[in-house]
Each structure stands twice: as structure tokens, then as C-alpha cells.
Amino acid sequence: MDEPYMDEPWWTRSVGYQIYVRSYADANGDGLGDLPGILERIDHVAWLGADVVWINPFFPSPMRDAGYDVADYCGVDDRFGQIADFDAVVARAHELGLRVVIDVVPNHTSSDHPWFVAARSARDDPYRDYYIWRDPAPDGGPPNNWASVFGGRAWTYDDATGQYWLHLFLPQMPDLNWAHPAVADEFDAILRFWLERGVDGFRVDVAHALTKHPALPDLPEVTELADGRRPLTGASRTFDGLAHVYDFDQPDNVEVYRRWRRVVAEHDALLLGEVYLLDAAAVRRYVADQSGLHLSFWFGPLHCDWDADALRATLREAVAELGRWVSWPLGNHDRPRTASAFGGGAPGRERALALATLMFGLPGLPFVYQGEELGLDDVEVPVDQLQDPIARHSTPERARDRARTPMPWEPVPGFGFTTGGTQPWLPFGPRTDADTVAGQRADPDSTLRRYRALVAVRREVGDLTADTPTRWLDAPGEAVIAYRRGDALVVANTGDDPVAWPLPAGRWRVRFSSTSPDDERRTIVGEAALAPRQALVLTPDPSDPPAAG
Numbered sequence: 001m002d003e004p005y006m007d008e009p010w011w012t013r014s015v016g017y018q019i020y021v022r023s024y025a026d027a028n029g030d031g032l033g034d035l036p037g038i039l040e041r042i043d044h045v046a047w048l049g050a051d052v053v054w055i056n057p058f059f060p061s062p063m064r065d066a067g068y069d070v071a072d073y074c075g076v077d078d079r080f081g082q083i084a085d086f087d088a089v090v091a092r093a094h095e096l097g098l099r100v101v102i103d104v105v106p107n108h109t110s111s112d113h114p115w116f117v118a119a120r121s122a123r124d125d126p127y128r129d130y131y132i133w134r135d136p137a138p139d140g141g142p143p144n145n146w147a148s149v150f151g152g153r154a155w156t157y158d159d160a161t162g163q164y165w166l167h168l169f170l171p172q173m174p175d176l177n178w179a180h181p182a183v184a185d186e187f188d189a190i191l192r193f194w195l196e197r198g199v200d201g202f203r204v205d206v207a208h209a210l211t212k213h214p215a216l217p218d219l220p221e222v223t224e225l226a227d228g229r230r231p232l233t234g235a236s237r238t239f240d241g242l243a244h245v246y247d248f249d250q251p252d253n254v255e256v257y258r259r260w261r262r263v264v265a266e267h268d269a270l271l272l273g274e275v276y277l278l279d280a281a282a283v284r285r286y287v288a289d290q291s292g293l294h295l296s297f298w299f300g301p302l303h304c305d306w307d308a309d310a311l312r313a314t315l316r317e318a319v320a321e322l323g324r325w326v327s328w329p330l331g332n333h334d335r336p337r338t339a340s341a342f343g344g345g346a347p348g349r350e351r352a353l354a355l356a357t358l359m360f361g362l363p364g365l366p367f368v369y370q371g372e373e374l375g376l377d378d379v380e381v382p383v384d385q386l387q388d389p390i391a392r393h394s395t396p397e398r399a400r401d402r403a404r405t406p407m408p409w410e411p412v413p414g415f416g417f418t419t420g421g422t423q424p425w426l427p428f429g430p431r432t433d434a435d436t437v438a439g440q441r442a443d444p445d446s447t448l449r450r451y452r453a454l455v456a457v458r459r460e461v462g463d464l465t466a467d468t469p470t471r472w473l474d475a476p477g478e479a480v481i482a483y484r485r486g487d488a489l490v491v492a493n494t495g496d497d498p499v500a501w502p503l504p505a506g507r508w509r510v511r512f513s514s515t516s517p518d519d520e521r522r523t524i525v526g527e528a529a530l531a532p533r534q535a536l537v538l539t540p541d542p543s544d545p546p547a548a549g
């Protein structure tokens with residue numbers, strides 16, 4: 001194992017784990033996950049070998065968007081516990097050597113937030129300008145053609161004060177006005193509040209959208225996307241049909257993060273942005289000079305089909321543009337589970353693990369979404385049980401509930417998530433004993449055991465996380481994706497047929513295999529016989545190192 005690198009930020013060689021609090025563990029038996037539940041089960045993250053947890057919102061909220069509609073930034077919703085429970089989670093995490101990252105949600109508040117309640121009360125209220133208000137268009141309609149990510153228009157009319165307010169998400173999630181200096185002051189204080197409680201960083205929600213073009217011009221329509229790039233997708237066709245050039249990615253966004261960087265620097269804390277732009281050159285502006293965000297998520301792979309060329313293009317694009325300042329989400333609470341996205345069942349699970357292997361060997365911070373380490377599939381939630389506002393506002397088929405169902409911990413009624421007999425907030429679906437953490441811990445061939453071995457190999461093979469160039473060894477059109485990092489070599493067969501892949505000269509030791517522990521510690525020469533959907537991490541055999549190159 002490598003010595004710690006004292007001159008590097010603590011996240012450089014870390015592995016992240018995303019805890020979706022609503023579905024991680026329910027300690028009080030009401031069917032909803034909570035902070036005491038996290039306390040009971042956080043050892044799992046340490047056992048897996050991860051170093052950082054990101055905990056999704058637990059703040060007081062009317063829960064119209066699962067807590068991303070915040071009514072009080074400096075508290076804990078009763079449904080999740082008390083502030084003392086949060087302190088206990090942080091203390092336990094730190095005891096286990098884990099860092100704690102929480103969400104900051106600066107693009108919008110809940111309409112129940114006291115700022116918005118005041119802002120809506122009168123045009124001359126001191127809080128009015130915390131939000132974005134405009135007069136109706138001459139025909140009485142909305143001030144421009146902007147659309148909500150969740151469907152419908154981005155404007156709602158307020159009868160009492162005769163103006164529209166802007167909301168890029170639900171009407172009950174009004175956008176803050178970052179052109180107003182008081183808003184920036186408020187958020188400095190919010191960051192400090194949590195830093196002083198011991199948090200180690202923030203995941204910045206909707207980091208690409210805080211500031212808007214001051215003139216709020218109409219958005220042009222998407223006619224044709226240059227070089228085949230995927231459009232940004234929301235829940236509605238209206239949103240997808242617009243080019244988001246005035247609502248997203250405005251130049252002043254980075255100014256907000258430059259300011260925050262000074263705040264978090266006092267605590268050696270991480271700023272990890274949800275910069276949801278499927279163009280790495282655009283994302284680069286947020287991290288490249290390291291004066292704003294430390295890292296940004298790169299969502300490209302979560303928007304790819306299982307296609308070698310598409311995957312290699314998106315991996316290469318991120319490595320080229322973002323270097324070490326990238327975070328790789330292995331699923332999240334907004335996207336289909338990776339096993340389902342890549343075909344479902346055993347092949348989907350194997351593909352997801354092959355992609356995870358590729359991401360773990362690249363520079364950056366991989367983030368495992370809870371349940372991905374079990375290879376879980378999406379759950380088909382009956383339409384009348386969908387909770388996601390996307391289901392009600394536009395397109396049930398895009399509802400995110402399928403990836404948000406509760407963690408199966410143990411093969412008992414309630415799956416160890418909640419007490420037997422309690423209905424969880426979303427159904428478990430057809431989970432089996434083999435899906436549970438306990439079941440997979442007991443099985444040496446399980447996905448969970450493979451994941452744990454993958455986390456360990458990343459720690460053991462220092463070249464994978466070193467500040468060293470990535471040398472790609474593959475070519476467009478091939479089923480194999482392969483690269484070298486220092487002396488280490490990572491190779492994945494994305495295809496459904498076996499491949500004999502020619503190795504660089506020398507003897508190679510298999511340090512990790514995504515499909516079976518039996519392959520590990522073997523030494524191979526000449527070619528790697530890759531099973532369908534198999535990924536390997538190889539290092540030179542010390543008895544006969546291969547030629548450099």
C-alpha cells in the first residue's frame with residue numbers, strides 16, 4: 001500500500017460512496033431512511049474500503065423533490081432525525097476514517113423557505129430580490145420561453161403581486177437571484193455553519209445554473225447538435241428542444257465558486273460540482289484553473305448506451321479535458337441503475353462492473369451510488385406509487401424512483417432496511433436474498449466482493465491514482481477499451497464474445513478481474529484471454545517486468 005501523499009488534497013486517491021438517506025437505512029421504523037439509520041449502517045462503507053461519503057439532502061423540506069426543495073439550510077428535517085443525529089454520523093464517520101460531504105442546494109429554495117414567503121408577500125419586501133421576478137409579456141404570458149427541467153414552463157404567475165417567478169425545476173422550487181449580493185452572503189454563512197459542524201465538503205447541486213443571463217433572452221431551439229453530442233435531457237420535450245445557452249453555464253457561475261473556495265479552504269474541504277453539461281470542454285472551465293470547484297462530476301457515461309466507441313469517447317473526453325479534477329459517478333439517484341441501463345440482469349451487472357473498473361483506473365474520484373456495489377437493477381415501481389415529481393409533472397417513464405428504492409441489507413422481512421411489516425416509502429421490488437449485503441458478503445463470487453476487491457486494488461496499485469498521463473492502447477471500432485497508467489494496465493472487453501487481446505511484452509500479473517476472483521494473482525504473457533464483459537487490472541510481474549511503453 002502506498003504511503004499517504006502529504007502534498008496532495010485528501011480526495012485525490014479516495015473512493016466515494018453516495019448515501020441516499022431516504023433509502024439507506026430506517027432506524028425508527030417509519031419506512032423512510034434516516035440519520036440514525038446511517039449511523040447504524042455506515043460501517044458498510046468503511047468495510048467496502050471507500051473513503052468519502054456524500055449524504056443526500058436531510059434538511060427541513062416539504063419534500064416536493066425528495067429534499068432538494070430546502071426550507072431551512074441549517075437544520076435537519078424531523079423525518080430524518082435531529083441535528084445531534086447528524087453530529088453523531090459525522091463523529092462516527094470520522095472515527096472510521098471517512099470524510100463527509102453533504103449537498104448544498106444554491107440554485108433554488110423551497111417555496112416554503114421564509115425568504116420566498118417574504119419575497120412573495122409584496123413587491124417592496126426586502127427579500128423580493130432574493131428571487132427572479134419579471135412582469136408578464138405584453139400578451140400576459142410568461143416573460144420568456146424558458147422551460148422547467150421537470151416539465152412545463154419555467155415561470156409561474158403570482159396573482160397577489162402581478163409578476164412571474166422563475167423556477168428551472170418545480171414552481172415550488174423558485175430560483176435564487178445570484179446577482180443579488182445578499183444571496184452570496186447567506187450562502188457563505190450556510191457553508192460555514194456546516195463546516196463548523198465538521199463536514200468535509202459539499203456536493204454543489206445544479207452547479208451549472210446558478211447565474212442566468214441578465215437579460216433573460218429567449219432560448220434558441222435545438223435544431224441539430226454539433227458532432228453528435230447528446231442533448232441535455234429533462235423530463236419534457238419542451239426542455240429538450242431548447243438550447244440552454246442563457247439559463248445554463250453562464251460565465252459568472254465560476255465567480256460563485258471562487259468565492260466559496262476561499263471559505264472552504266479554511267477547513268480543507270472539498271467543492272464537488274454537479275456541473276451537468278455533457279460537454280467536457282465546458283465543464284473544464286469550472287475546474288481547470290483550480291480557483292473554483294475542486295472537482296466536477298462527469299455524467300457522460302451515464303448517458304451512453306453500451307457501445308465501446310461511445311464509452312471510450314466519453315472516457316477519453318473527460319480525461320483529456322478534466323484530468324484529475326473529475327469525479328466519476330457510478331450511478332446516482334437521478335439516473336437508471338447502471339446494470340439496468342446496460343441491459344439488465346447478469347450481463348448488465350457485468351457491464352456495470354467492467355465500466356467501474358475502467359473508471360477506477362482513471363484519474364479522479366469515483367463515486368459509488370449505494371446499491372451499485374450489489375449490482376442492483378432498477379425496480380419497476382407501480383405508477384400509483386411513484387413519488388418523483390417528474391412522474392406527476394410530465395413523463396412517468398422518466399421517473400427516478402426506480403433507482404431510489406431501499407437498500408436490501410439482510411435476507412429478512414424488511415430486508416434489514418426497515419422493521420418487518422413496515423411498508424417502505426418505495427417498494428423493495430423483486431429483491432432476493434442474493435441481492436442483500438449479508439448474502440453477498442457471504443459469497444466470494446458476489447458483485448459486492450468484486451467491488452471491494454476493486455476498491456482495494458485501486459489503493460494497492462499506486463499508478464492508477466498517480467498524477468501520470470493516461471496512455472490509451474485501444475482504437476475506435478474495437479470491443480476492447482484499454483489504457484496504461486504508469487506501469488499499470490487496465491483492459492475491458494465490452495463485447496459479448498471472448499477476445500484474445502495482445503499484451504505488451506513481458507509477464508503480467510492479474511491484480512483484479514471483474515468477473516472472478518479465480519483469475520487474480522495469475523501471471524499471463526503474450527495475450528489476455530478476456531471473457532465477455534470482463535475487465536482486468538494488470539501490473540508487471542516483478543520477476544520479469546515488461547518493456548516500458
Ligand code: NOJ
Binds near residue numbers: 069169206333334
Ligand atoms: C439535482 C439533484 O440530483 C436532483 O435529484 C434534483 O431533482 C435536482 N438537482 C434539483 O435540485
